[in-house]
Amino acid sequence: MGKQYNTCKNCEENFEEGFLFCPHCGQKTKEELTFGVLFYNTINNYFSVDARFFKSFFPLLFKPGYLARRFIEGKRLLYLHPAKLFLFVSIVFFFLLTTTVVRNQVQEIDTVLKKTLEKPLISDGLKTKTQQVLDSVKIDSVLLPLKEKNISEIDRKRAKTLDSLLSGNASNETLYKAMGMDEDAGYFKRKFYEQSLKFYKQRNGGEIYEAIIDTIPLSLFILLPIFALILKLLFYKGGAYTHHLVFSLYYFSFLFTIFSFILIVNYFWDTSWIGFLLLLSTYFYLVIAIKRFYKKGWFSTFYKSALATFVYLMIVIPIAIVIISLVGFFFY
Template identity: 30%
Template sequence: MEETSIKPNSRKAIKYRGVECLNCAHPLDLTDRFCAYCGQLNTTKRLTLKDFFSEFVLSVFTYDSRFRHTLKDLLFKPGTITRYYVDGKRFHYANPFRFFLSASIFYFILLGVITFFTADISEETLNSPVVNFNMNNKEAIEALDTALQDSIPEIKGIPAQFNNDIKAAIEEAKKETERKKAENAEKDSLGYKYIAQKDMDTLNGFSRFFEKFELFRDFYAATDISNTSQALDSLKYDKTRFNVWLYDKNYSIERVEKDPLRFANYMASKTPFFLFFFAPFYAIFFWFIYSKKRANYMEHLVFIFHIFSWIFVVLLISLIPDIFISNDSIFSSILLTLVGPFYFYKALRNFYKQNRVITLIKFVFLNIVFMISTSIFALIFFALTAAFY
């Protein structure tokens, strides 16, 4: 009965079976669909383009019956699926890491397709001006200078030294104002504030980075020199790898300014990889607060990947309703906001088997840790991602 359900031209058809495994040479019968020793499909059929493509799709997105079992238990048995998996009942479940990557990648592919066909690209959007963050503070400096021109009288009832300190502070502020005015005058004439390389090298790390970035950006805007080598020669800066990389960021900034939506999609597409690399660090906190439980580090990690997989499955389910409701992801936001905390709490209860009060305390602690640590790691990860855009 089982053999009759197989298509005649399928690689699993009995006419293509051999008596020896082509992978490990283990003896086989014609009734063996798979090798009992290594698990490879028992077939002698030559590989065709259709077979190759089918196996590729199956290896990436499908898991036969394991996909159905994994999806069902992931949605409706929070934490229990992890308990089954770590207890050794893995035959019916997909690998947590592979399932997470497949779900997240498939979500962003589908989201990209939907966005492509539903995006409203208007003439107003295409011609919208780019916000200029290099605001001219010349007026503010002049106003401050005018305010400081009036020397305050000595304040009676306090030591003379205090009055002298105030006057000295005002004089210092005047000098700083004059310096700023001179810098702005230079910037107005050249279009950028020039800092020689020897002076730039005297600054500390962060100041040097931001001053150099501002110089390169202003120079590029003022001169429109796109050739990096020519620009560094004009600025009399060494052609170090860092200087070349930093000046080349002008092209990246232009790309972002011209198409911010594409940059936002680029950053969002990196979310699965961020979560994949973030999960091992987050698992350390689970290992710490559940140190008295028998679960080891890898089992905590499996639990986290199941939680992350649930999030992407919910996002996938919400894509279609969000299209009909609006383009603001309202349905997915409601689901994650209302159901997400309850799902996480139940998963903790079902997997770690602790009472409600202890679970609730750890639930609050882990949520706080998650928000703080994700903010820090996201800032670092996406800053590095943007740096290589």
Template identity: 30%
Template sequence: MNSPKTEKIDTGPANCLNCGTELKGDFCCHCGQKNKSYQVSLKQLFVDFLGDYFTFDSKFFRSMKPLLFKPGFLTNEYIAGRRIRYIPPLRLYLFISVIFFFILALNPHRAKMVKFGSDPVELSDSTAVADSSAKNGNSAFAFFNDSSKKDTTQKIEASDSTDQQKDRTVKKITDKIKTAEQNEEQVRQNIFNFLPKMFFIMLPVFALILKLLYVRRKIFYACHFIFALHFHSFTFITFGLLFIILGFLENPESPALVGIVTIINSLYLIIAMKKVYQQSLKKTITKFLLLSFNYLIVIAVSMLVFVGIAIYLLK
């Protein structure tokens, strides 16, 4: 006759797994760690991670519906102090941005999305890039060639020391361009690595523009920053869905789809500004246009800076 199986009870370790002190209760008397076995399943590890960093529970789904379909609602709720029901704005932004850049990294046409000027990055002929750029006017490298020509003209009137300094500068630029031509994929990779940082830096700039547009309203800067977090979260969702769709297409360039997503984001921003700042539709649209114009300029300048850094960091 077989004896009944006894169920093994996990009483926890005899010594603290953290500091090694002998355990006499539920908690270590030396470091305070709980007396339990930490051989957890992958499922538990995943749940703990999401719970600690992203509060991935009912709050997430409760936050997504108003974020997607009620522009400005989450911002108003947070400012009004009704915060416990929803994920905090910064956590929401970080979570969605991680998903967005993950989707972007998996897109098979990612390389074609990085452009200099109006054409994709094509750095095939190191000796012809600068000249063709100046003639066609469609490359971000065109200004290097113009600068070289201006420097050549100025050499006649400049001193020898100035000429040498300019020659060294032009040579450094030329060397970096040639390096970029030989490391096309690395340039793209550097740019994609910088994108999350760039967008995070853009958030306070976006909020600052809002602060200047509504300077008479005496609204705290933090409120504008919360608005920026929610709007950019929505933007990441819409463009994330766009990149998923483009990933299944043979031609990743679809002006129609990009135009639709841009219109959706523009309408969302107008409605959100109207709901949060409580001004007339005419004033809201005017400030939307001013915000968009200034923000696009900042984005363009930032992209040029980060592209320059991406090329400069090449070895």
């Protein structure tokens, strides 16, 4: 009986049956694409970058959808693992963002606040409720002068009261009460007043901004899979969810590479039009990548690319910004 041979999906060399790993390139001979397989290499060797990075960089930029398609086809050792590539590129981007933009903006925000912020608004709810009451009652000759006063004066009086309590080393509970917090306030409402008081004392808007920026990398572990889910819903016949996740990892790697280029260009030259063109290129890159990866017609590709972009930018990202801002404020 003749020997049975298998063909490696990665290097396409033949080898005898029974090998767990390809004797030519070392890739597993039988490996289903699951979550565990997808992230194993990243966890096993978190920050290592070898020659495969440079081999992956050119097709990442100039051959949309190529790396994702090759990875799905089984070529998993020829190029850098998609999760590892994404982590490396995103780390470079956030390093550039912190050193070229965030650090200066934090200082500017704190400087502006300390110079221009006379008294922060203690309670937006107070202003709204007070105005509603004044609007609802019958204004006579006695109440009219009160209504005509700017409600910000009331805020200033409350701020003055709060300053007096602060100078007298009043307890936080007394300060919260002066700010308008109910005694039976729940955890989140109490936390809001705690952070508001902290901001009132320190005027550290830059620290809040920095906390928001620090939250963004963690949020990507949710935002990226959501993008993959959108693709799964649009291309439900396009394979398992992990296939869409691989595509998303490579696409987001491209996005952060472009964002890094924009930061570098803006650091040396004040040319906003270059940044605009680079941003515009990300959409056309997505269209071409989807066309090549999912092998659909041009009409379907344009339609679904536009729909995925709209849903992600108009629905997912705004919600994410609100949540990230709240998390940054609550935990700065």
